[in-house]
Structure formats: C-alpha cells, structure tokens
Amino acid sequence: MKIHAMRTASLLLAAGLGLAATASWSSESLQDVMKRRNLSQQDLLAASKTYVPTGKRDEFVAFSSGGQSGQVIVYGVPSMRILKYIGVFTPEPWQGYGYDEESKKVLAGGKIDGKDITWGDTHHPAISETQGKYDGQYLFINDKANPRLAVIDLRDFETKQIVVNPIFKSEHGGAFVTANTEYIIEAAQYAAPLENKKFYPLEEFNEKYRGGVTYWKFDRKEGRINEKESFSLELPPYSQDLSDAGKGPSDGWSFTNSFCSERYVGGIEKGRPPYEAGCSAKDTDYLHVINWKKAAQLVAAGKARKINGHNVLMMETAIKEGILFLIPEPKSPHGVDVTPDGKMLVVAGKLDTHVSVYSFDKIMAAIKAGKFESKDPYGIPVIAMKDALHTQVALGLGPLHTQYDSKPCVAYTSLYVDSQVAKWNYCEGKVLDKISVHYNIGHLMTMEGDSVDPKGRYLVALNKLSIDRFNPVGPLHPQNHQLIDISNDKMQLLYDMPIPLGEPHYVVAISADKLKPGVRYKVGTNSRTDKPHPGMVRAGEEVTTRKGNKVEVKGTLIRSHITPETIEAEVGDEITINLTNLERAQDETHGFTVSTYNVHASVEPGKTVQLKFKADKEGVYPYYCTEFCSALHLEMQGYLLVKPKGWKATKTTLAKGTYTEAEYKATVKKVVDTQAIIDSVVAYITSVNYKDFPDVVAMVDDAFDQLGKTKGLKEKHEAFAAKQDWENANLWAEQIWQYQVKTADLGLRAKTYLEQNGAKKVK
Ligand code: CUK
Ligand code: CUA
Numbered sequence: 001m002k003i004h005a006m007r008t009a010s011l012l013l014a015a016g017l018g019l020a021a022t023a024s025w026s027s028e029s030l031q032d033v034m035k036r037r038n039l040s041q042q043d044l045l046a047a048s049k050t051y052v053p054t055g056k057r058d059e060f061v062a063f064s065s066g067g068q069s070g071q072v073i074v075y076g077v078p079s080m081r082i083l084k085y086i087g088v089f090t091p092e093p094w095q096g097y098g099y100d101e102e103s104k105k106v107l108a109g110g111k112i113d114g115k116d117i118t119w120g121d122t123h124h125p126a127i128s129e130t131q132g133k134y135d136g137q138y139l140f141i142n143d144k145a146n147p148r149l150a151v152i153d154l155r156d157f158e159t160k161q162i163v164v165n166p167i168f169k170s171e172h173g174g175a176f177v178t179a180n181t182e183y184i185i186e187a188a189q190y191a192a193p194l195e196n197k198k199f200y201p202l203e204e205f206n207e208k209y210r211g212g213v214t215y216w217k218f219d220r221k222e223g224r225i226n227e228k229e230s231f232s233l234e235l236p237p238y239s240q241d242l243s244d245a246g247k248g249p250s251d252g253w254s255f256t257n258s259f260c261s262e263r264y265v266g267g268i269e270k271g272r273p274p275y276e277a278g279c280s281a282k283d284t285d286y287l288h289v290i291n292w293k294k295a296a297q298l299v300a301a302g303k304a305r306k307i308n309g310h311n312v313l314m315m316e317t318a319i320k321e322g323i324l325f326l327i328p329e330p331k332s333p334h335g336v337d338v339t340p341d342g343k344m345l346v347v348a349g350k351l352d353t354h355v356s357v358y359s360f361d362k363i364m365a366a367i368k369a370g371k372f373e374s375k376d377p378y379g380i381p382v383i384a385m386k387d388a389l390h391t392q393v394a395l396g397l398g399p400l401h402t403q404y405d406s407k408p409c410v411a412y413t414s415l416y417v418d419s420q421v422a423k424w425n426y427c428e429g430k431v432l433d434k435i436s437v438h439y440n441i442g443h444l445m446t447m448e449g450d451s452v453d454p455k456g457r458y459l460v461a462l463n464k465l466s467i468d469r470f471n472p473v474g475p476l477h478p479q480n481h482q483l484i485d486i487s488n489d490k491m492q493l494l495y496d497m498p499i500p501l502g503e504p505h506y507v508v509a510i511s512a513d514k515l516k517p518g519v520r521y522k523v524g525t526n527s528r529t530d531k532p533h534p535g536m537v538r539a540g541e542e543v544t545t546r547k548g549n550k551v552e553v554k555g556t557l558i559r560s561h562i563t564p565e566t567i568e569a570e571v572g573d574e575i576t577i578n579l580t581n582l583e584r585a586q587d588e589t590h591g592f593t594v595s596t597y598n599v600h601a602s603v604e605p606g607k608t609v610q611l612k613f614k615a616d617k618e619g620v621y622p623y624y625c626t627e628f629c630s631a632l633h634l635e636m637q638g639y640l641l642v643k644p645k646g647w648k649a650t651k652t653t654l655a656k657g658t659y660t661e662a663e664y665k666a667t668v669k670k671v672v673d674t675q676a677i678i679d680s681v682v683a684y685i686t687s688v689n690y691k692d693f694p695d696v697v698a699m700v701d702d703a704f705d706q707l708g709k710t711k712g713l714k715e716k717h718e719a720f721a722a723k724q725d726w727e728n729a730n731l732w733a734e735q736i737w738q739y740q741v742k743t744a745d746l747g748l749r750a751k752t753y754l755e756q757n758g759a760k761k762v763k
Pocket of ligand 2: 559560589590591625626627628629630633634636
C-alpha cells in the first residue's frame, strides 16, 4: 500500500514537472507496415473505413442480442468496438445485476411459477419509436425459451422490467414495436394450451393447442409495460414466427408469419417422420394480418376472455369483427419486414429461392371487397396470394431477413444457404448486387434499417458460423458479425467481429447522436425504479442501527473510503447494507462486496444500492471497493465482524501506531510540496481557455471538490501536534495529502487533455 502510494506521488511529481516522455512517431512507413503485415490496398481501404482513432467516437451504436447469455451486447459502428454488456435475463456481476436487492427485484419479475429462471434465449432487440423513427429512449428484447420481455432504459442502459407472457410457453416473434411504441408485439412460437398448467395430449393438438400474438402496452411516461392493459389474440397452432408492425399507411396493422400451418406433430422415436419433414411438406404457410388498433378497441369494449387473468381476444371474435386474415406465403417463411414507407411487406421463405413482396394496398382492397379464396380450418378468411402480391423476386437459396437502405426501394436480404447478402430493388423486383459472407447468415441489419427513416451506410451480417475466420478457441466457436459498406453500388466487406457471448439473432443500430445517456444519478436514486431510495444518506448522516437480530447500515462511498469502516454483528444477524455513492464526477463508480457472502454492487455516482444477507458464519469478513476508483482504491476497505453469540470484549483499545515528530514534519512537508504542484497545475489550467472544454470543467470541479474536503484538517493535525499525539497529528496530515493526490490526479488529467486538444492561452 505504502509503496503504491509513494509511486503515485513520484509519478505526480514527474508529470507535474513536465518530465513525462512525449509520444514519438515510429519511423516505419505505411508501405513498411503493409509489407510486414502482408496487407493489400483493399485491406487498408477497409481499415480506414472502420478505424476510429483514439478519442473519437462511432457514428452508430448497435444493440445486439446476446443470445443464450440472456444479455445485450452494445457496440459501436463502424469500429465494432464492444462498449457494454447489459444484464437482462441473466445475472451480470460487474453491474451487480442479480447481486443487489434492486436488481434482484427486476430479475424476480421474470420468475415463472415462483421459480428463478436465470438464463434467457434472447432474440430480437427493438428500439422505441416515435412516428416510426428510432427515438433512442428504450430498448426491448425477448426471451424465446421462457416467454418473457424486458425493458431497458437507454438513459442508463439498465434493465428496468421483465414481464412473463401469461399464455405462451415459448415465443419468437418479439420484440417489435408499433410506430409510436404504443405496443410491443410478441408472437408465440411452439403451440401449446393457453391455460397454464393444463394438459392436453398431442392427439388434441388441432383442438386444444394454440398460437397467438401478445400486444404489450407500453406506458412511456412510466417507462414500463402496463401488464393490465396488455392483451393477446388467440391464433391457430401454426407455429407463429417473426412479426412486424405496420407504419405510415399500414400503421394500426401487424403481420406475423408461421412455419408449420401443417399442424404436424412429430414422433421420430415412434417411427413417425420428424417435425422437419412434417412442418415443411406443403408449399405454403400463412402470413397473419391483424388489425391491432381495432383489436385494442374490442378488448377495451370487453370483448376479450380472461385466460390466466390476461385479456385474450378469441379467434371467433376476431373473425366476426373482421380483424384477422391469412395470406399464403411460400414454404417455411422466416422474416416479414415492412418497407420504410409502410406500403409493402417482404416475406422470405427459407425453402424457396424467392422473396415475396406483398402490397398493403392490395391486401386492404381484398379485405374491403370481401374477396377471399377460402377459409382455414378455424374459419379465418384467406386472401389469395395473387390478390396480395406485388412481386416475387428470385434472390438465392435460403432467404431469411430483409432490411432497408436510405436509398428508395433498395433492400438487403440474407441468404442463409448461399451465405450471401443480396442487394435488390423491391419496387422493380430486380437483383442489384451480391456479396459472400462467412458463413451462413441469419439476420442482417442496416443502420436504423427497420424504421421509416433508414440511414444506409453500413450493414452488419450476423453469421451463424465462423468456422475458419478466427483464432481457434475450441469446438465452440464465436459467431461472426461482418461489417459491410453499403454506401456505394457494390457492397464491400470491411471487418470481421467475433461475438463471444451466445447467438445474437438480431441487432439494431441507432445514430449515436440520438442517445442521451446520463453520467450520474440524482443523489440517492434507486436506479431500477428511478425513485428516491429509502436507504440513502448524505455525508455525515451515516448510521448503523440494530433492531432485534436485524442490523441495518446506511453508509456512503466516496474516494477513497467507505463509511462505515467497521460493521459489527452477531452470528445469525440479518444484515442490510445501503450504500450511496456521493461522487458527482463522471466515471467515479465504486463497487462493493463482502467476502464470501455472494453480494456485489456497482454504485455509480449518485446511486444508492442495498445488499442483504444473513451473517450465518462467525468470523472476520473484509469488505472493499471493487472498482479501481483512485490511487487509494485498495485502502477503500472495512471489516464485517461476526461475533459468536454473547461474545465479550477483553481488550478495548486498538493498537497504537508509532509515529515520531520527525515523521509528522515530513508529512507536513509532503503536503506543502504537493500543494505547490497543485498550484502550478491550476496556474496552467487557468492560463488557458479551459472553460471551452466541458469535460475539463467537470474535472476541475471535481478536483476542487476533493481539495475542499481538506477543510478543517490542518487545524485538526496541528491541535494533535500541540498535544504531541504524533499518530493522530501525522494521520490527519496524511489525510490532507490523500485528498491532494486525488486533486492532483484530476488536475494532471485535465492538463494533459488541454495540451492534447489544443487549448489556447488566455490573458
Ligand atoms: S431468428 Cu435467428 S436467424 Cu430468432 Cu430472428 Cu432469424
Ligand atoms: Cu472506490 Cu475503489
């Protein structure tokens, strides 16, 4: 500890006196590097299109599903640098997600039948929209395995809510938002009885098993899903697949695919042909066309049935009220993607080489005219494919998903079997370009490419297999997100990015300037509810109370100490620790853990968190800050003392340190010297236009905050010195120096920033 502090001091001195080495460019030329690293002109061009120099930022921020990890991965485009993992359905230790009480409550929202489910098969992220445009406020993502949906607030990139689908047993076609995020659409996948804990044999599949679509009502003011005002539509057991919401002229409608309208039930173990044969036998499946606006009105008018306490509009009602229609779609379709103008929908059939472009106008005309070719076995009117089609285009093998360009009529479709991306014109129905990807692409994504206002520029191919692309890491390979430049006529492959965290089915990207995340919370905030935390205290109000066997701490964190530094308990006590981070400075997060009690918190500036556990083992348990927050981070520590029942102290004083007057004087001199460094840094900073740099202004504020804490300490150490109490005199003087170190650290960081960013002298 001492050595570490001293090294810091000498570093500060060196930097303060301008002795730090300055960067020098290597003498190697670009040609030398190309030769040495065996790079082509094409490689260099690609690199220059993706490289984001140090200190610069990406143009777009992507939110990728974390697949089986149950998390969300945030990365920048075009650099493909990972910025964050967001814990969603799975505990995430860094963020304390699942280890503090606030986040445990969020995860508990995802319990099913009282059971914790600590993983998720996350598939489709969706950014909230206003008039069909990404607004950067919220992110939603679904869990296919355990039908759930999560809400993430993009002010702090934290998961705020998890809801469990009340009637499905699995779901896939979520999350898709309506044009003003009135609802978040979530379609079932594998049909099952809608009533919970109800058994029906597979022999009753057609009668008792059902699919459906849930419309989760989003309350934007609260930033939460309103479960009571959400509803579902009962659908046939056709294995509903992906969905999309209408926009512009098609706003108010939604579209959901299906892949097993055969209603086949497998049984390979009994010698029956497997599902894969039975579910792909017929030439067509059904696209479901639903008037959700009218459905919501019908639910409000009391036309829904309660199943598991949830409003379900039954098929019978939907048919009678004319809000549910089917259209045949080619063999085993997968994605349905509404065009930016809302006039067409592109459906890709996995086992067909064509994509089918349906015209919303034609669909509406057929409905208006009552022109149906048949009814399905449940009585749902079926619109003839030819009456709804705008065109069909042969793109290649295994078309899956489609995204759009900023250029009119230009779309990109993933070709799973061909391992290609096809660029094509959906108005004229012609292929424009193709590019190979590595390998077996699932989804693809263009910048804001499923909104009314796609931004073009880049495309990301989400490849299922990476095979030979990366350094081998064992039989389980990462997936490969390939960045493709789409700003020119020909697509250009730029970059391979391994995704090491589950299978990210889908990703969405938003212009970075639309995101406005905060850097701190209002002091004492419970970040998971956005409400004031009852456990918060301000500096000087820290308190530990005991009621019966309950010990509750209300403490604080600030560089570089935890208040309190000792917590005393008896075996069997229930311990509750509330901690408030009093920092205002950007990025001054403190972490907190207690040895062996499986608790952890990430306490960002202003946040209050609560940790709870039972002190069930007698002993001594260090607690400490887990983020390297300052030069004296390691000293940010304390002890939880768990005493045996009825334990009596025999020794009542702490051991004294041995300090001499000489040591005290040396410490005082160190304080004076360090102050001189601080003064010289301050003199430099105030001699330039530092006020033009908001980041520097924040650092300077923080620096003076730290220095301000030395108030009264000089009087204190001098008073102890007068009494010749060299330990207390020395340590209070030392404490001044601790604050000075933090001040100098910030000051030097500000100075470096100013020097590197061309600060100018002011008079
Ligand atoms: S799905 Cu994975 S490739 Cu779950 Cu959207 Cu299509
Ligand atoms: Cu606070 Cu380390």
